Amino acid sequence: MFLTTVGVHRTNGSENTGTRLPAHLQDLSSHHERTVQTLAEDFARRFGDRPTIYQAPGRVNLIGEHTDYNDGFVMPAAIGMCTRVAVAPRDDGKLVVRSENFSEESTFLLDQLPARGSGHWSDYIAGVAKVLAESGIPLTGATLLICGNVPLGAGLSSSASVEVAVGWALMELAGQKIDRTKLAQLCQRAENEFVGARCGIMDQFVASHGKRDHALLLDCRSLEYRLLPLCADARLVICNTMVRHAIAGGEYNQRRAECEAGVKFLSKHFPHVRALRDATLEELASLSGELPDKILRRCRHVISEDARVVQAAEALTRNELSTFGGLMRESHRSLRDDYEVSCAELDLMVQLAEQAQGVYGARMTGGGFGGCTINLVDAGCVDAFQQSVSEGYERATGRKPEIYVCSAADGVGLA
Numbered sequence: 001m002f003l004t005t006v007g008v009h010r011t012n013g014s015e016n017t018g019t020r021l022p023a024h025l026q027d028l029s030s031h032h033e034r035t036v037q038t039l040a041e042d043f044a045r046r047f048g049d050r051p052t053i054y055q056a057p058g059r060v061n062l063i064g065e066h067t068d069y070n071d072g073f074v075m076p077a078a079i080g081m082c083t084r085v086a087v088a089p090r091d092d093g094k095l096v097v098r099s100e101n102f103s104e105e106s107t108f109l110l111d112q113l114p115a116r117g118s119g120h121w122s123d124y125i126a127g128v129a130k131v132l133a134e135s136g137i138p139l140t141g142a143t144l145l146i147c148g149n150v151p152l153g154a155g156l157s158s159s160a161s162v163e164v165a166v167g168w169a170l171m172e173l174a175g176q177k178i179d180r181t182k183l184a185q186l187c188q189r190a191e192n193e194f195v196g197a198r199c200g201i202m203d204q205f206v207a208s209h210g211k212r213d214h215a216l217l218l219d220c221r222s223l224e225y226r227l228l229p230l231c232a233d234a235r236l237v238i239c240n241t242m243v244r245h246a247i248a249g250g251e252y253n254q255r256r257a258e259c260e261a262g263v264k265f266l267s268k269h270f271p272h273v274r275a276l277r278d279a280t281l282e283e284l285a286s287l288s289g290e291l292p293d294k295i296l297r298r299c300r301h302v303i304s305e306d307a308r309v310v311q312a313a314e315a316l317t318r319n320e321l322s323t324f325g326g327l328m329r330e331s332h333r334s335l336r337d338d339y340e341v342s343c344a345e346l347d348l349m350v351q352l353a354e355q356a357q358g359v360y361g362a363r364m365t366g367g368g369f370g371g372c373t374i375n376l377v378d379a380g381c382v383d384a385f386q387q388s389v390s391e392g393y394e395r396a397t398g399r400k401p402e403i404y405v406c407s408a409a410d411g412v413g414l415a
């Protein structure tokens with residue numbers, strides 16, 4: 001989650017395989033064939049073996065931000081940008097991992113995996129191997145070549161896509177039957193305990209369970225989910241501000257702590273409140289004289305956001321895109337004013353989107369403090385949208401944004 005590259009954009013393959021992402025207009029599935037082929041060839045050349053290649057997607061969250069670690073509701077979709085892992089077994093008990101994005105190789109002994117990560121990209125791989133082994137999966141040695149085109153540090157879950165692709169590859173190699181929910185939970189644990197980022201379950205869950213042309217409505221407490229067909233008349237357009245503020249990781253953990261403080265307070269008065277998911281805005285308001293203002297606002301965001309996700313799911317089911325867009329707008333304002341995880345660049349990007357024609361709704365997506373916005377745009381207005389937002393943003397900031405027109409993709413599997 002927090003592979004932070006402040007203000008720097010890196011896309012998979014752009015430096016190493018020559019498949020640079022165009023700045024606009026891509027359903028990236030057209031890049032898959034060539035990249036899978038290239039990855040197999042690179043693997044054969046470097047390691048002298050024929051690999052199997054798996055891939056897991058990045059994600060964009062339509063609505064339901066900072067609700068997953070509060071046992072609440074989220075509505076992400078998997079996207080066409082993904083991480084691919086080429087893998088072949090080896091019989092010396094080693095995990096040899098090469099990243100094409102970083103042009104670096106790391107080696108681990110399966111029976112001597114480190115206890116914790118060291119801040120290196122390979123933490124995501126070693127961490128997943130460690131958690132799988134601890135859960136009783138008999139891993140075999142493996143050579144892995146990893147290559148991804150999910151922009152790093154852009155809030156599109158490049159880390160979860162690495163974890164889930166690697167987890168799937170290692171389980172396949174071990175001949176294990178894979179339960180996708182279990183895989184998501186193990187990958188989340190790797191990120192929480194090994195990498196040290198206290199993320200919720202959303203990213204790993206949708207990387208595992210995502211479905212082409214569908215958003216996924218997830219109850220983060222029960223882990224029950226529903227696939228919601230996306231309307232063919234509208235497009236998901238992601239606008240990358242190209243900034244990631246260095247405070248993101250620390251602020252994320254602080255928001256979690258503030259939510260926990262809110263639960264502690266609420267549960268004293270309302271014992272049924274185990275997580276913010278259980279509280280109502282009325283219950284919260286009844287404590288407004290006693291709760292510190294900041295905690296009150298954090299809780300108000302989470303409680304109201306949960307309600308918005310449920311309403312948004314109903315709107316999507318009834319194809320009421322204007323209602324859905326209105327909820328996205330409210331979500332952004334709540335994240336900006338109450339949860340305070342937006343930033344000037346995200347606010348500007350949303351403002352520019354709201355001035356464009358054919359936009360149902362726009363909001364920041366992911367953890368915040370930079371990264372991307374998600375926009376629901378009428379299919380016929382996408383080209384004009386890209387142009388006006390891109391020009392407006394560059395004029396105001398001097399930075400050229402990247403804009404991705406996405407369709408929802410499948411979760412992890414064979415590439």
Ligand code: GLA
Nearest residue numbers: 001065066199200201366367
């Ligand atoms: C990051 C985390 C997720 C979720 C979002 C905010 O992406 O990895 O678990 O908490 O932030 O909604």
